[in-house]
Amino acid sequence: MNNSVFIPLSVPNLSLDILDHIKETIETGWVSTGGRFITEFEHKMTKYVGVEYAISTQSGTAGLHLALKALGVEAGDEVIVPTLTFIAAVNPVRYMGAEPIFMDCDDTLNMDMDKLEEFLEYECKYEEGKVVNKTTGKQIKAIIVVHVFGNPAKMEKLMEIKDKYNLKVIEDATEALGSYYLKGKYAGKYCGTIADVGVYSFNANKIITTGGGGMVVSDDQQLIDRITKLSLQAKNDSVYFIHDEVGYNYRMTNIQAAFGISQIDKLNSFIHTKVENYNIYKEAIEEIDGLVLLKFREDTRSNYWFYSIIVNKKIYGINRDELLTKLNANNIQTRPLWGLIHKQKPYLNNQGYRLDKAEFYEKNLINIPCSSNLSARHVQIVINQLNQYESANL
Template sequence: MVTNKAIPLSVPNLSLDILEHIRETIETGWVSTGGRFITEFENKVAKYVGAERAVSCQSGTAGLHLALRVLDIKPGDEVIVPTVTFIAAVNPVKYVGAEPVFMDCDDTLNMDMDKLEEFLEYECDFIDGKVINKKTKRQISAIVVVHVFGNPADMEKLMDIKEKYNLKVIEDSTEALGSYYLEGKYKGKYCGTIGDIGVYSFNANKIITTGGGGMLVSNNQELLDKAAFLGVQAKTDPLYFIHDEIGYNYRMTNIQAAFGVDQIDRLESFIETKIKNYNLYKEALKDIDGLTLLPFRSDTRANHWFYSVIVDKDKYGMDRDELLRKLNDENIQTRPLWGLIHKQKPYLDNQRYRIKKASFYEKNLINIPCSSNLSEEEVKIVVEKLKLLKTKE
């Protein structure tokens, strides 16, 4: 069964049906930041997640930057962020002149809400509706929560914390389009639609792609109006080119959106395949001592974007890093968890709070192939290679 066939980690699942859309953009000349596909894609995303409106942008990172701007996060403010995430979730905090405070993860890899609550209660003062960090004397104004690998975070507890401490919540749902809650207060609600504003990404490795691109959603129409305004260079009077604020060239192109209108229609089939392949891995990996496939929350319908395996060196016979090298040498693309953000050079001086579990997952987690066009045969190849590598030890 094991072959030298290259199996990528996560690649786009594209259809040639999209060519008619691309042809239209070329024939009409609408290839840049105007055209019908932009509006159509925004409407389709909004309808899919149950939001009244969506505003497109150039990337998930651009979306997060706009979210921080429209929520009026000021220079000198602090924003609580996870250390387990891609650095793009944190960098926009610096773009607006604010400072991140890093929080640990729980066993879902998402922000540890118990530690968050503990930090706010014991390390901060709540004065006149504002959270003041006792250590830095700065105001904490917002929380960026990331639904890591498409596994929904505990938004019920987070929103209770938000209300108690008068904080703003940005949902980084760049990995979680299609994930929603099955139980509790937010039953039926999609990731990205619960906090003040949510952001999606359509990068090439995401569950649907426009090559690049992002999207903002919110229940607050004023926030989206402001995001749309800032994303097109803040033109107060577009006819006479009057600009009263600093804006950005952040709008999605019509060519990107032409991809998106096709991709969003196929999202549920992609998730179905992701779940099927995850369950194949889950059943097979039970027989390999020393490898544990991390679960998704059972009270949610996660999109199963990335699959995570924990490597127990003592039981498996090699550590995560050795397994990572061997699999990639065998043309099975795998990757480690991101380097923890609080340990990255630009953030060494920023506050972090009781980081413990994140360090364990950083050391022992590996992501295995999970594309939405991954075949059952390819899943078997990956599993057989994992079995062979253990046997050789």
């Protein structure tokens, strides 16, 4: 059975109610990195996730770069990062002249906090408030934790580790806007609001979009003031253009923010649709031998950004790559997991620690259509195709 309708993996959910805002940016001339929509979008973000301060940026990647800089990461330092993530979470470490150390994932796809703790205890030494890597002799300054596919990481354990070893923590919540904790110390807290600083992305495939752009949030005013300054070319005097250090052109545009103030008002409805579609998939995939739909943590309210299936060739009949090829050939856009970062050419010589579970997921995981405007009919088309390739039906 061939599918004649193209079903994309993850696309923006846009409507024409933004046109009045876009029209205003054109009529007033405020189309660049100044204008009322930027301020309004930042305000809406602080209210939604429950933080004191937010500063919009050109991208989530720019936000991570600014966060590392503001937290004092320098050339020659090391930063612990996940290997199972998009490379944009790691590249900013190199922008700083620092080096990443790669950590494995657990079964939530997030950083394995037990292995992290083990690495710091046995592979590092803690002296005078500093963590020094025994292998390289370099200081480890920070950890970047990614809430992968909107599934919240184990922040309670991570923050205990942070305090024990005096490390800075950046939450890469670029995939997790709207995800929050239901139980434990951080019940009611949103991903991105627990560590020293959090970063969001509004790229076109994210749960809300401004076409591009990002946001950095924190309750630390000094930190946000520093990030704001750096994002504006480190300008000290706006009249005489005095700059006392190297800065960056990293601000969001007013046109992008005009999209954002409309999108964020619809975020909860987008999440509602994603949860409904996930549950339809879940019920059906439970009946397909050889496929497992990955769960989201039950002690959290995830935004259900991406849906992931593990393919067991021995039972299902074909492997992950064969399924990927068949679905895409039938107009159902799917993708594999990112290539693990420690295997990428720029990072082949970097240290990693017990990177075995991530290897399994890299080989066997596939992402299936999950847009917030995906109809139940299209979900059923995907399910029908998955059923078709089960070994009993081949």
